[in-house]
Amino acid sequence: MTAHRATPSRTRRRRSGGPAHAPARGRKGTRTLWGGLTAVVLLGATGFAAVGWTSGAGAGSDTGSGRERGAVADAGTGTDAGPSATPSATASTEPSASASPKRPVIPASGPGTFTTAPGGSAKVGTGTALRYRVEVEDGLELSAADVAEQVERVLADRRGWTADGRSAFRRVSGGTADFVVRVATPATVDKICGQHGLDTGGEVNCNVGDHVMVNLKRWELATPVYADDVPAYRALIINHEVGHFLGHGHVTCPGPGKPAPAMMQQIKGMKGCEPNVWPYDEDGTYLTGPAVP
Numbered sequence: 001m002t003a004h005r006a007t008p009s010r011t012r013r014r015r016s017g018g019p020a021h022a023p024a025r026g027r028k029g030t031r032t033l034w035g036g037l038t039a040v041v042l043l044g045a046t047g048f049a050a051v052g053w054t055s056g057a058g059a060g061s062d063t064g065s066g067r068e069r070g071a072v073a074d075a076g077t078g079t080d081a082g083p084s085a086t087p088s089a090t091a092s093t094e095p096s097a098s099a100s101p102k103r104p105v106i107p108a109s110g111p112g113t114f115t116t117a118p119g120g121s122a123k124v125g126t127g128t129a130l131r132y133r134v135e136v137e138d139g140l141e142l143s144a145a146d147v148a149e150q151v152e153r154v155l156a157d158r159r160g161w162t163a164d165g166r167s168a169f170r171r172v173s174g175g176t177a178d179f180v181v182r183v184a185t186p187a188t189v190d191k192i193c194g195q196h197g198l199d200t201g202g203e204v205n206c207n208v209g210d211h212v213m214v215n216l217k218r219w220e221l222a223t224p225v226y227a228d229d230v231p232a233y234r235a236l237i238i239n240h241e242v243g244h245f246l247g248h249g250h251v252t253c254p255g256p257g258k259p260a261p262a263m264m265q266q267i268k269g270m271k272g273c274e275p276n277v278w279p280y281d282e283d284g285t286y287l288t289g290p291a292v293p
Contacts, residue, residue, distance in 0.1 A: 042253065104220035107201070109187035110137040116238030118173050124156040125168025130170055130178040137184040151181050159193045159278035161239070161246060165285070179245055180211040181238065206238055207244040212258040214241070223267050225275055234250070236262060236277035243279060254289035261287045 044071035114135035132155075152171055154160060161167040183193070185200035192213055193199075193206040206213045214237055222233035239262040247264050248292040249262050256272035262279045273289075280286055 032091075033206070056119035068143050105141050106216050106220055107139070107185050110139050110185040112184075112188050112191065113138045114182060114184070115144045116173050117144040117171075119145075119148075119171075120173055121152045121156075121169075121171040123168055123170045125162035125166075127166055127168045129168040129170040131176065132169060133177045133180045134171060135172060135182045136182060137182070139186055140183070142183060142216075142219075147181075147183055150234060151238055154235045155242065157235075158277065158284075159280045159282065161279055162244060167246060177210070179212060179242075181212045181214065181242075183214045183216060185216050185218050189213045205241055207241045210245075211243060212238070212241040215237075223268070225266065232275075232277050238264070239277060239279055250292040251289040252292050258289075259287050261289050264289060265292070 005079065017285070024078060042174045048103070114137055117134040117136070132151075134144060134151050135141050136144040136147055148171060155169045156162070182192075185199075189204075190200050190202055193208055194205075196208040198206050198208065200215065202211075203215065203217060205218055207217050216227055218237060219234060220230070226233035226236070243263050248263050251261050253260060253264060253271035253273035258273055259276035260266050260270055260273035261280065262277060264273070265274070266273075276287060278287065
């Protein structure tokens with residue numbers, strides 16, 4: 001896929017001082033993907049070993065200063081999975097022996113209008129919380145409330161970004177928000193990401209400005225590696241794209257048999273790493289690898 005250069009929009013964002021290998025925050029520079037575009041591609045791996053989705057939301061809120069961000073597009077054919085792959089609240093995706101799983105309906109396009117999930121969540125993390133909304137494109141067979149619940153669990157998990165001791169999140173349904181998580185049809189994702197010069201090709205997710213755009217295909221179908229644990233891949237989508245929003249760039253596999261970092265483009269291949277969707281492990285160690293230029 002090719003991405004056309006465009007001047008990325010920038011939004012104020014909180015500083016999330018990550019681990020030493022995390023990219024520096026507060027820069028106005030942007031990463032280039034496919035010929036100089038500030039795009040970040042979230043790709044899943046091939047060859048998945050279920051990474052349990054257990055919910056262990058950790059509290060911690062971190063104050064962060066405003067930071068500027070550019071567009072980040074995920075290119076590849078895969079869906080980021082939610083809270084599985086080592087998450088916390090158990091979510092079974094196994095079909096019953098007596099019934100075959102229902103094939104999700106994935107329209108190619110939608111109206112481009114969205115329904116916001118009602119209600120909100122308590123703050124998770126240490127410091128000043130980033131406020132976020134969850135929206136689902138109108139006309140989809142998805143409940144905005146259900147999607148919001150999954151996103152909440154991912155962002156609250158003790159292995160998520162709150163483990164850095166600085167990041168904090170709170171879901172809202174009104175007022176101002178620091179970022180918005182949107183699940184939308186391929187055409188709508190292409191349109192919104194394309195406005196920032198990103199070519200998502202009807203297949204992938206992107207992060208542009210304050211928008212985390214989730215392609216419905218990836219949300220429902222995941223990737224071959226995560227096909228048996230779609231909730232896990234959804235967690236990977238959220239962790240990867242929100243990670244970009246927080247200022248983290250792509251990394252690669254740190255070594256054979258080690259957990260794949262959440263900021264690794266796993267859809268391009270596991271490169272010897274084991275499937276994993278969380279930024280941190282159970283002991284609070286940041287899972288990363290060599291930076292990808």
